Every structure is written in C-alpha cells, then in structure tokens.
Amino acid sequence: MLHARHQDCAVDDGRGGADVVDLQGLQPDRDGRRALDREIVLVRVLDASRSMGEDGLAAELAVVRAYLGHVPDAEVELVLYRRTATRLFGSFIAAKDVDARLAAAAKSGRLAPGNGSALDDGARVAALAVADRKGPRR
Numbered sequence: 001m002l003h004a005r006h007q008d009c010a011v012d013d014g015r016g017g018a019d020v021v022d023l024q025g026l027q028p029d030r031d032g033r034r035a036l037d038r039e040i041v042l043v044r045v046l047d048a049s050r051s052m053g054e055d056g057l058a059a060e061l062a063v064v065r066a067y068l069g070h071v072p073d074a075e076v077e078l079v080l081y082r083r084t085a086t087r088l089f090g091s092f093i094a095a096k097d098v099d100a101r102l103a104a105a106a107k108s109g110r111l112a113p114g115n116g117s118a119l120d121d122g123a124r125v126a127a128l129a130v131a132d133r134k135g136p137r138r
Helices: 053-068 095-108 119-130
Strands: 002-005 008-012 018-022 041-047 075-081 085-087
Touching (some): 041 053, 041 119, 053 075, 075 095, 075 119, 085 119
Parallel strands (some): 041 075
Antiparallel strands (some): 008 018, 075 085
16 A cells, blocks of 8 residues: 655555655656656665565565566665575666566575564665665665
C-alpha cells in the first residue's frame, strides 16, 4: 500500500512498518523523463533473518521491485544481513535483470532466512559497495 505525503511515499510492508521513498526527483523534465531515472545507483539492505521469515523478505523485495519500477535505468545491488551481511549479486546489475537474478538466488537457496540480525554489518557492506560509484545514490 502506498501513502503519499509531501515529496515522499511510504510503502507499507504489510507488517506494521513502512519504507519511505523520496519522490522529489520524479518530476518529468522536458523530454518527459524523470530526473531520477538517470544514473541511479541503488543499494538496499534487506533483513534476511529467521525472525523476518520468507514472507518478510518477500515484502522487502516487493518494495525494491516497486521502487525499480520508477527508476528503470538504475544499477542495483542488494545486501542481505543475517549473522553477517553479504552482497547478493556481487556487483551492481541493471534493474531489468533483477527479477531473473532474484529467481536464480531463490533457486540456489541464497534468499533463505538465517540466524542473526547484523544490521550494522549490512550498513557497512552497503557503504563499501557504493563508495566508488558515481551518480545519485539511493
């Protein structure tokens, strides 16, 4: 469920929490494209702990997919945290390739919930992933 207010949008995760997505850059320019569509580097940290479970992770991935619908030219990396944090794809990939890569990750078991909740490690891994990237970071 989306709730718009001012220049951001809260995306209900179905469990009483929400993510806020900045919509300020979504205004069309003269070419009809949104400024946010260009050269976006997105790294998202996802809770893959057992307490989230498969449904919780699926809800987090739904938020990622919804956001990517607004930034089709983005380059994306996902960081999953359990006891430690790991980069899911290992590099930034095109937004158009995310669904196929997520399907492969699910098939291989890399999306399975695990023990631990090292959010701080997730933030560290995400910061390292974008450290040398150019362009707007989300």
